[in-house]
Amino acid sequence: MADIHVEEFYKDVAIALAQLYAAFPRRISLFVEDIAGPDDPDDFGLHSKRHMACFGALLWLSEEGFLRYVDTIRQEALDQAVLSRSAFTRLSAPAPQTLTEKFGPNPSDSELPTSVERDRSTYIHLLRTALKSGSSNQISLIVQATFFLDRDIQTVH
Incomplete structure (x- = not known):
């Protein structure tokens, strides 16, 4: 059995790619809460580890060339995200x-x-x-x- 954070990573990746494919070629805002579920930041405004893991997975998808985006919306979303050519083709x-x-x-x-x-x-x-x-x-x-x-x-x- 894989570590739970790795299983969550695969699920986050799958949901994000499915959302981007459904919107392709339009650019969309890819919200972490739509992928990982609602988050309740602590008293200092810091997000949960689960929320940050999902946000990290989205950034990783970009770093690895699976998607492109224009900017982040704080740590809430990727703005103007779209699949890369290679991800769409695959x-x-x-x-x-x-x-x-x-x-x-x-x-x-x-x-x-x-x-x-x-x-x-x-x-x-x-x-x-x-x-x-x-x-x-x-x-x-x-x-x-x-x-x-x-x-x-x-x-x-």
Whole structure:
């Protein structure tokens, strides 16, 4: 089992990327509270560790070239955020068959039009499906497969 902060990181990344993809190519304000949930700053106005971890994940996505933004809104949001070309291309790409068979459309959906089947085999669809499932393990595996794994996808369990 991964450390809880790593599982939260993968979930934050998945939610942020799904929000940005849904708005693409528009620039949006990406609010931490929309991703990590409400935060109650302490008496000194400092945010919780959870809030700051999510904000850090958003900044990390930018530093690693997955998104661009114009400015921060304090530690509340990234203003005018948009997916980078490489992130958009990757999310739109078809995932390997081994991954879609494990986490993708149901085999009973084989009667669907080709265009729908193609859309349901993309990384963004798998990411959204993982988020809907609520499974930390599934979210982690899909985020890793989408952006971080350079090895053969068949090694993903």
